[in-house]
Amino acid sequence: MKIQSLYTSGDICGFRKNNQCLHENNSLLEQDTKSNSLSNRIYDNSQTKINILFLAEILDLINDAVIITDTEYKVTYWNHKAEKLYGIKTTEIIGEILTVAFEPLWSYSQQQQAYTDALEQYGFWKGENIHLKKNGEKIYVDSSIFVLEEKFCGFLWIIKDLDNIYYERSLRQIAEYKVKEQSTLIDFTRDAILMLNFDGEIIFCNEGGYRTYGWESSQMHGKNIRQILYDDSSLPQIEFALNKVLENGEWYGELYHLCKNGQKIILEARWILIRDNQDNPQSILTAATDITEKKQLETQFLRTQRLQSIGSLATGIAHDLNNILTPILAVAQLLPLKLPCINENTKGLLNIVLDNCKRGSDLIKQILVFARGAETQYMNLQVGHILVEVARVIRQTFPKSMEICMDISTRELWMVFADATQLHQVLMNLCLNARDAMANGGTLTLAIGNFFIDENHAGIHLDANVGPYVVVTISDTGCGIQTENLGRIFEPFFTTKELGKGTGLGLSTVLGIIKSHGGFVDVCSEVDRGTCFKIYLPAVESIEKVEFSELEPTQGIEELILVVDDEKTILEMTKTSLEAYNYRVLIAKDGIEAITLLSQHEYKIKAVLIDFIMPILDTKITISTLKKINPQVPIIIMSGLASDEVITKTSSSDFQAFLAKPFTTWELLSTLKQVINQSK
Numbered sequence: 001m002k003i004q005s006l007y008t009s010g011d012i013c014g015f016r017k018n019n020q021c022l023h024e025n026n027s028l029l030e031q032d033t034k035s036n037s038l039s040n041r042i043y044d045n046s047q048t049k050i051n052i053l054f055l056a057e058i059l060d061l062i063n064d065a066v067i068i069t070d071t072e073y074k075v076t077y078w079n080h081k082a083e084k085l086y087g088i089k090t091t092e093i094i095g096e097i098l099t100v101a102f103e104p105l106w107s108y109s110q111q112q113q114a115y116t117d118a119l120e121q122y123g124f125w126k127g128e129n130i131h132l133k134k135n136g137e138k139i140y141v142d143s144s145i146f147v148l149e150e151k152f153c154g155f156l157w158i159i160k161d162l163d164n165i166y167y168e169r170s171l172r173q174i175a176e177y178k179v180k181e182q183s184t185l186i187d188f189t190r191d192a193i194l195m196l197n198f199d200g201e202i203i204f205c206n207e208g209g210y211r212t213y214g215w216e217s218s219q220m221h222g223k224n225i226r227q228i229l230y231d232d233s234s235l236p237q238i239e240f241a242l243n244k245v246l247e248n249g250e251w252y253g254e255l256y257h258l259c260k261n262g263q264k265i266i267l268e269a270r271w272i273l274i275r276d277n278q279d280n281p282q283s284i285l286t287a288a289t290d291i292t293e294k295k296q297l298e299t300q301f302l303r304t305q306r307l308q309s310i311g312s313l314a315t316g317i318a319h320d321l322n323n324i325l326t327p328i329l330a331v332a333q334l335l336p337l338k339l340p341c342i343n344e345n346t347k348g349l350l351n352i353v354l355d356n357c358k359r360g361s362d363l364i365k366q367i368l369v370f371a372r373g374a375e376t377q378y379m380n381l382q383v384g385h386i387l388v389e390v391a392r393v394i395r396q397t398f399p400k401s402m403e404i405c406m407d408i409s410t411r412e413l414w415m416v417f418a419d420a421t422q423l424h425q426v427l428m429n430l431c432l433n434a435r436d437a438m439a440n441g442g443t444l445t446l447a448i449g450n451f452f453i454d455e456n457h458a459g460i461h462l463d464a465n466v467g468p469y470v471v472v473t474i475s476d477t478g479c480g481i482q483t484e485n486l487g488r489i490f491e492p493f494f495t496t497k498e499l500g501k502g503t504g505l506g507l508s509t510v511l512g513i514i515k516s517h518g519g520f521v522d523v524c525s526e527v528d529r530g531t532c533f534k535i536y537l538p539a540v541e542s543i544e545k546v547e548f549s550e551l552e553p554t555q556g557i558e559e560l561i562l563v564v565d566d567e568k569t570i571l572e573m574t575k576t577s578l579e580a581y582n583y584r585v586l587i588a589k590d591g592i593e594a595i596t597l598l599s600q601h602e603y604k605i606k607a608v609l610i611d612f613i614m615p616i617l618d619t620k621i622t623i624s625t626l627k628k629i630n631p632q633v634p635i636i637i638m639s640g641l642a643s644d645e646v647i648t649k650t651s652s653s654d655f656q657a658f659l660a661k662p663f664t665t666w667e668l669l670s671t672l673k674q675v676i677n678q679s680k
C-alpha cells in the first residue's frame with residue numbers, strides 16, 4: 001500500500017515505500033530506499049506523524065487530483081487521484097515541472113504567465129482547461145490553484161476530472177431521455193394502456209386510454225374498470241380475463257368496453273401479469289386496440305360477399321325473366337294495333353298488363369344494376385336520363401302519400417363523364433333517405449340543371465373548381481336533420497334509424513362515388529321543414545339535347561330488317577311490332593339461317609337485330625360473318641343481360657346499339673331508327 005504524507009511543521013514530506021520523498025521548502029531530498037530511512041527519522045513516533053499519516057490518507061481518498069508545486073511549478077506533492085487522472089506515478093513527477101497543466105494550444109510561457117499573474121493578483125486561479133495525460137490524451141478539467149502560505153512557498157492545485165463528470169451527467173441525461181421517450185411512446189400510441197391492481201382499479205392510464213374511452217385522467221384514475229368500462233352484459237368478460245391472467249400470466253382476446261358517451265366499442269386486448277424482483281405478482285398491464293371500425297368493415301365485407309353471390313344468381317334469373325316478359329310486353333302493345341275496334345275497357349286491361357310488365361322489367365333492371373354494383377364503367381352520359389329512370393322507379397314503389405315532382409331547367413343539359421350504375425345508386429340512396437324522412441307524406445322534388453362555377457363559388461367549396469357542372473337536386477319536405485347531426489351524416493355507419501332499418505352507409509357511399517367523379521355534395525336542412533342535397537358533377541364539353549318525353553315512335557319506310565333469335569315468341573312479336581310500323585321483316589332462328597339470309601339479300605337488309613345468346617353458332621362469330629358479307633349493316637344486340645356484360649363479352653365495335661330485354665315498342669323503333677339513320 002502506498003502512503004503519502006504531508007508534513008506540516010514547516011516541511012513537506014511525501015514518502016512511499018520504495019518511493020522518493022520531498023522536503024524543506026519543496027525541494028526534492030532523496031530518492032527510493034533512502035527516503036524511508038529519512039522519513040522514519042523525521043516522523044519518529046511523534047503524534048505529528050500520526051496526524052500526517054491521517055491527513056495523507058484523507059487526501060488520497062479525495063476524488064480530485066491534489067497537487068502541490070513550488071513557485072516554479074515543480075511538483076512537490078502528487079496524490080493518488082492525480083496518478084490515476086494523468087497516468088503519471090508520483091515517482092515520475094516529483095521535482096518535475098507541471099507541464100501537464102499547460103494547455104496544448106498555449107505556449108509554456110503564456111500559460112505560466114497567466115497563472116502567475118492571477119495568483120499574484122488574486123491569490124488563486126480558477127477555470128476549466130485542457131490537461132494532458134502521460135499518453136498524450138487530452139482531458140477536460142476544472143482547476144483551482146491557490147497560493148500556499150509563504151513558508152510553503154508554492155501552489156496548491158485541486159483538479160476535477162470534468163470528463164468523468166460529463167460522462168456521469170450524460171449517462172443521467174440518457175437515462176432521463178429514455179424515460180421521457182418511453183413515456184412519450186406510451187402516450188403516443190393509439191392503444192389504451194392501463195395498469196390495474198388485482199381488484200381491477202386503474203393505477204395508470206396513458207393518453208391513448210383517455211382518447212379511446214373519452215374520460216379525463218381524474219375520472220379514470222383510481223376507478224374500478226368494472227364501474228366505468230363495463231356494463232352488466234360485458235361484466236363476465238372481465239372476470240374471465242382476470243382469472244386467466246392470474247392463472248397463466250397473460251391473456252389475449254376481444255373485449256367490449258363502454259365509452260364515456262355510452263358507445264360500445266370492440267377492443268383487441270393483451271393482458272400481462274407484472275411481477276416484482278422476487279417474482280411476486282404486482283399488477284396487471286393491459287394494452288387494447290380499438291377494432292370497432294375493423295369489425296364493422298369485416299361485417300360489411302361479408303355482407304358484400306353475400307350480396308355478390310345473390311347478385312350473380314339474380315343475373316341468371318334476370319336473363320330468363322326478360323325473355324319471358326319481352327313477348328308479353330310486345331303483345332300488350334300490339335293488340336290495340338291489331339284489333340283497332342277493342343273497347344276502352346279492354347284497352348285498360350291491356351294497359352294493366354303493359355304497366356306490370358314494365359314494372360317487372362324495371363325490377364329486373366334494378367337487380368341487375370345492384371348485381372353489377374362493384375363494376376365501374378365511365379363514359380360520357382346524360383344524367384338526365386338516369387334521373388328520369390330513378391323517378392320512374394320511385395313513382396312505382398314509393399308510398400302514394402308522397403308527391404314526386406320533376407324540375408328540369410333545360411333541355412340542353414351538359415354531359416358528364418361518369419359511371420351510370422354508380423350515379424343511379426347515388427340518386428336512389430338520396431331518394432330513399434327522403435322517403436324515410438317523410439313518413440307522413442310530403443313532396444320529393446328531383447331537379448337537374450347546368451351550373452357554371454366561377455371563382456367566387458369555387459372559393460366557397462373546397463372541392464369545387466372553376467368550370468361547368470351539372471347539378472342534381474333532391475329535396476324533400478321531411479323531418480330535416482338536427483344541427484348536431486349535420487356534420488356527421490356522411491360518416492360511415494352514422495345512422496339515426498332504429499336497429500335493422502339503416503346501416504348508415506348510404507350517404508358515405510354517395511360521397512365516395514361523387515368524389516371519385518371529381519364532384520362534390522352540398523346539403524342544407526331545417527328541422528321539420530325538409531332537406532336538400534345538391535350533387536355537383538363536372539360537365540364535359542359536348543352538349544346533348546335531352547328528350548324526356550316519350551315521343552311517338554316513327555314509322556319505317558319499308559326498310560328490310562333481319563331479326564335473329566332462338567326464342568320463337570320473341571321472334572314473332574318483334575316481327576309483328578316492326579311490321580305494324582311499316583318495316584319489312586326477315587326472321588332467323590339461329591346464326592346459320594341469319595348468314596344465309598344476309599348473303600341472299602345482302603344490301604337490301606338495312607339492319608340486323610340479334611339475340612346475344614344463341615345455340616348452334618355463337619353470336620360473336622355470327623356477327624363477324626355478317627359484317628364480312630356486308631360491313632355497313634348496323635347490328636343491334638338484344639339481351640336480357642346487362643349492357644356492360646355484353647360489352648365485356650364482345651367488342652363494342654361489333655355492334656351499333658344495345659336493346660335491353662324486355663324492350664318497349666318505342667325503344668325498339670327508336671333504336672332501329674337511330675342506327676339506320678347513322679348508317680346512311
Ligand SMILES: Nc1ncnc2c1ncn2[C@@H]1O[C@H](COP(=O)(O)OP(=O)(O)OP(=O)(O)O)[C@@H](O)[C@H]1O
Nearest residue numbers: 433437480489495496497502503504505506507531
Ligand atoms: N333527407 C334526409 N332527411 C332527414 N335526415 C336524413 C336525410 N338523409 C340522411 N339523413 C340522416 O342521415 C343519416 C345517415 O344517412 P345514411 O343514408 O348514410 O344512412 P341511413 O339512411 O341511416 O342507412 P342506410 O342508408 O345505410 O340504409 C340518416 O340516418 C338520417 O339521420
Ligand SMILES: [Mg+2]
Nearest residue numbers: 429433506507
Ligand atoms: Mg340512407
